[in-house]
Amino acid sequence: MKPVWAPEEGEYDPPPPARIFCGFIYVPDLDLAEVLRLLEQAWGPVDFISRRLPFDYTRYYDREMGSPLSRKFATFRNEVDQEALPRLKWQAKRVEEARRGPAGGRRVNIDPGFLLPERLLLATTKPFAHRPYLGKGIYADVTLVYRNKGYRPLEWTYPDFRAPGTLMILNRLRERYLLQKKTARRDGIE
DSSP, X not given: OOOOOOOOTTSSOOOXXXXXXXXXXXXXXXXXXXXXXXXXXXXXXXXXXXXXXXXXXXXXXXXXXXXXXXXXXXXXXXXXXXXXXXXXXXXHHHHXXXXXXXXXXXXXXXXEXXXXXXEEEEEESOOOTTOOEEETTEEEEEXXXXXXXXXXXXXXXXXXHHSHHHHHHHHHHHHHHHXXXXXXXXXXXX
16 A cells, blocks of 8 residues: 655645633632643743633533632733644643642643634543544534634533623634734734
8 A cells, every 4th residue: 555645844834823722610719820820831921811700601510629610711922833732731631630629629620722813722632523633632622713703602612602701801812812913923023
């Protein structure tokens, strides 16, 4: 059998780098600043952190983490190659493991992904029909797509990502990201 042809480096245009996005679901007494410091060691400085939002859209995490739970969103200043998503998810899982509670349950759920002009993408270890496999046990979840002047949910989008307040935050983050890229190009940084 002949080997399958594959392009050499430089024979194709790689996708543009992506802004690292992260969602956190966490217990009230967690030191989220410490979690962010650990992630900053791997991903670079935090660019944005949202205010605390109540996380009451599902009871999925209650058995392991208890309740009430809170939600925050963050972006990181550095951009990364889009192939890095599995690595980001495994780094996030290591931080989750390091912050387990005395009874062994997670105290924080970290969902890394990419904030891109055309979509918001999350990494997950759970397969499903709409989640393409990326490698190393990680799947991509297209959570939101940009249409009609804003991010829009899909039929499988998590309930909290459908909430008007969350969509407002994420659309503002998209606008901010595009402005930062435009400014960087203008200043010759990119």
